[in-house]
Amino acid sequence: MWTIQPRGLGDLLEALRNRGYRVVGPVVRDGAICYEDLGSIEDLALAWLDEQEPGNYRLTGSGNGDLFSYSPGAHTWKKFLHKPSVTLWRATKDQKGLHLKEEPTAEGKVALFGARPCELAAIAIQDRVFLEGPFVDSFYAAARKEMFVVALNCSHPSKSCFCVSMKTGPRAATGFDLCLTEIHPNGEAELVVEVGSETGGLILADLQRREATEKDLEAVRKTLEEAEQRVERSLDTEGIQGLFDRSFESPQWDDVARRCLGCANCTMVCPTCFCTTVVESSDLAGAEATRTRIWDSCFTKDFTYIHGGSVRPSGYSRYRQWITHKLANWIEQFGTSGCVGCGRCITWCPVGIDITAEVEALRARERTGSGSGGSSHEGNA
Amino acid sequence: MVAKPKPKLAVWKFASCDGCQLSLLDCEEELLAITGMVDICYFPEATRAEVKGPYDLSLVEGSITTPHDAERIHKIRRSSRTLVTIGACATAGGIQALRNFKDVKTFIPLVYAQPSYIETLNKSTPISEHVFVDFELRGCPIDKGQLVEVLNAYLWGRKPAIRPHSTCIECKLAGNVCVMVAKGIPCLGPVTHAGCGGLCPTYQRGCYGCFGPKEDSNTRSLAARLASPIGMEEDDLVRLFRSFNAYAEDFRKESEAHED
Ligand code: SF4
Ligand code: SF4
Ligand code: SF4
Numbered sequence: 001m002w003t004i005q006p007r008g009l010g011d012l013l014e015a016l017r018n019r020g021y022r023v024v025g026p027v028v029r030d031g032a033i034c035y036e037d038l039g040s041i042e043d044l045a046l047a048w049l050d051e052q053e054p055g056n057y058r059l060t061g062s063g064n065g066d067l068f069s070y071s072p073g074a075h076t077w078k079k080f081l082h083k084p085s086v087t088l089w090r091a092t093k094d095q096k097g098l099h100l101k102e103e104p105t106a107e108g109k110v111a112l113f114g115a116r117p118c119e120l121a122a123i124a125i126q127d128r129v130f131l132e133g134p135f136v137d138s139f140y141a142a143a144r145k146e147m148f149v150v151a152l153n154c155s156h157p158s159k160s161c162f163c164v165s166m167k168t169g170p171r172a173a174t175g176f177d178l179c180l181t182e183i184h185p186n187g188e189a190e191l192v193v194e195v196g197s198e199t200g201g202l203i204l205a206d207l208q209r210r211e212a213t214e215k216d217l218e219a220v221r222k223t224l225e226e227a228e229q230r231v232e233r234s235l236d237t238e239g240i241q242g243l244f245d246r247s248f249e250s251p252q253w254d255d256v257a258r259r260c261l262g263c264a265n266c267t268m269v270c271p272t273c274f275c276t277t278v279v280e281s282s283d284l285a286g287a288e289a290t291r292t293r294i295w296d297s298c299f300t301k302d303f304t305y306i307h308g309g310s311v312r313p314s315g316y317s318r319y320r321q322w323i324t325h326k327l328a329n330w331i332e333q334f335g336t337s338g339c340v341g342c343g344r345c346i347t348w349c350p351v352g353i354d355i356t357a358e359v360e361a362l363r364a365r366e367r368t369g370s371g372s373g374g375s376s377h378e379g380n381a
Numbered sequence: 382m383v384a385k386p387k388p389k390l391a392v393w394k395f396a397s398c399d400g401c402q403l404s405l406l407d408c409e410e411e412l413l414a415i416t417g418m419v420d421i422c423y424f425p426e427a428t429r430a431e432v433k434g435p436y437d438l439s440l441v442e443g444s445i446t447t448p449h450d451a452e453r454i455h456k457i458r459r460s461s462r463t464l465v466t467i468g469a470c471a472t473a474g475g476i477q478a479l480r481n482f483k484d485v486k487t488f489i490p491l492v493y494a495q496p497s498y499i500e501t502l503n504k505s506t507p508i509s510e511h512v513f514v515d516f517e518l519r520g521c522p523i524d525k526g527q528l529v530e531v532l533n534a535y536l537w538g539r540k541p542a543i544r545p546h547s548t549c550i551e552c553k554l555a556g557n558v559c560v561m562v563a564k565g566i567p568c569l570g571p572v573t574h575a576g577c578g579g580l581c582p583t584y585q586r587g588c589y590g591c592f593g594p595k596e597d598s599n600t601r602s603l604a605a606r607l608a609s610p611i612g613m614e615e616d617d618l619v620r621l622f623r624s625f626n627a628y629a630e631d632f633r634k635e636s637e638a639h640e641d
Contacts, residue, residue: 263572297546300544350570351603
């Protein structure tokens with residue numbers, strides 16, 4: 001373990017850029033923390049404080065000398081790995097016939113600067129989905145291959161965070177090249193750096209640093225213990241697959257369908273949601289065609305449109321699908337929950353629907369015996 | 382091989398501002414390609430030359446507001462193999478459908494010196510209330526990229542790739558920060574049909590609902606949120622849902638729910 005000064009962040013950024021990385025990280029844009037290119041250290045969001053609650057997000061100056069008093073914001077890293085829109089192939093037609101041309105997957109090297117523990121857990125989940133199944137997603141694989149990760153442990157979880165109950169934070173265990181924790185041993189901010197890979201070690205070697213003292217490490221422990229205690233929200237995952245099996249016809253789905261807008265914001269901001277659709281387009285003369293893959297959502301009707309209509313025609317069935325897949329069926333499918341507790345779907349839902357409260361409501365209906373039978377819907381409708 | 386004749390295109394206008402027809406002329410880059418693929422046979426906005434029908438594809442702009450309109454649209458339908466309405470007037474009645482919430486006879490004398498010359502219907506109605514419509518292209522005005530897509534899909538016999546989901550999806554695809562969540566700005570994006578690419582939120586404005594209601598729009602839940610905690614009054618809610626798509630069913634019902 002090593003300790004660096006805040007100005008070392010700029011040196012770290014430069015060291016990464018000198019090694020050919022495109023560095024992306026938290027910046028402030030339009031009133032929120034966004035993940036964008038870091039051209040220089042001036043772009044990095046420092047000394048901002050976020051307030052989050054269901055359906056609400058506000059960013060203000062922290063004014064307390066802390067560098068990183070904010071938690072995950074409006075964007076996720078998936079925009080760099082599993083991009084919102086990807087051209088899969090192009091085709092041209094001439095007298096000789098049809099010519100298919102695959103799109104190059106080549107990516108420059110990208111460094112994520114300031115990825116939070118829950119976000120690393122989300123990347124690990126998408127790795128499983130895109131890289132470890134029978135079909136490897138070549139675009140994801142290319143973006144992922146030479147990625148460098150500077151992780152940032154959380155000292156200021158927001159009110160939407162529930163990483164503790166999902167066992168993903170506030171401290172990162174793996175999945176990084178370097179991991180930073182902000183401490184204030186003598187009132188001044190310093191950063192303790194843990195090395196997670198050989199490349200991480202090499203890059204750190206370029207920086208001005210000192211070996212972390214026992215006092216520094218104690219400050220890290222204390223900071224992260226306090227952070228853990230500040231994570232107020234929680235999701236009870238005990239026996240969760242059984243809960244969803246039993247709740248298939250819970251009246252709670254009617255309740256949430258009255259509130260849910262089907263706007264799909266929750267799936268767009270979720271760092272693990274991976275669904276896409278493909279769209280074909282051609283030029284008017286029919287000589288050129290393109291197939292593009294774009295993010296889609298289980299909250300749209302087209303998502304399950306097959307001959308004759310949509311398999312999930314109601315808000316009731318679509319919300320149920322999303323939360324059941326995310327929290328229960330995902331475990332069967334990928335051996336892990338699909339939720340890392342980042343809280344984004346709670347904060348960025350325009351009407352503040354809270355995934356943890358919905359699970360609690362399902363449990364409460366079971367306890368009070370109003371867990372099934374009262375629903376206005378049958379089966380999948 | 383004998384070259385197939387090009388499909389005959391006609392562009393018709395009813396009560397409207399011409400903005401949607403202009404979107405066709407605005408397709409600068411694609412315009413030559415379009416004229417290469419279709420014969421523009423009737424398009425008074427662009428040319429006085431006129432080729433008689435029947436037409437393979439008719440684009441219809443504007444809403445039905447006069448007894449004469451109501452007859453004319455049937456003739457057009459009869460002479461069109463495929464009929465596509467373009468824009469909020471043709472698909473929902475347009476801004477002029479505000480009259481539908483009042484009695485039009487009471488304000489004709491306020492506007493016209495000789496009210497007796499005015500022959501108008503009490504309601505401004507979408508084309509689909511009068512004749513069968515093959516496809517409705519939304520927007521006030523329409524998006525020219527979507528218009529080209531509709532023409533393209535027609536030419537190649539496929540379904541237009543026009544998704545009926547929320548504006549929020551486009552807003553998020555564009556990487557925007559939600560103006561409602563981060564700033565408390567009222568936004569109709571969650572109940573509005575996509576098509577603009579999230580234009581207003583990109584410029585820090587709430588969505589005005591130019592593309593009308595999305596599939597299954599839950600306007601009631603959004604309106605409840607806009608009332609509290611966002612703080613909109615009932616009057617404001619009426620006005621918010623009552624603009625270019627005021628007479629689209631979901632928006633109409635929501636605005637009526639907030640009227641005393
Ligand atoms: S479901 Fe919600 S809290 Fe869980 S990972 Fe996705 S956005 Fe985060
Ligand atoms: S839960 Fe919220 S964000 Fe998700 S679709 Fe429903 S209203 Fe939109
Ligand atoms: S700004 Fe409007 S359109 Fe964009 S995500 Fe928010 S509510 Fe949806």
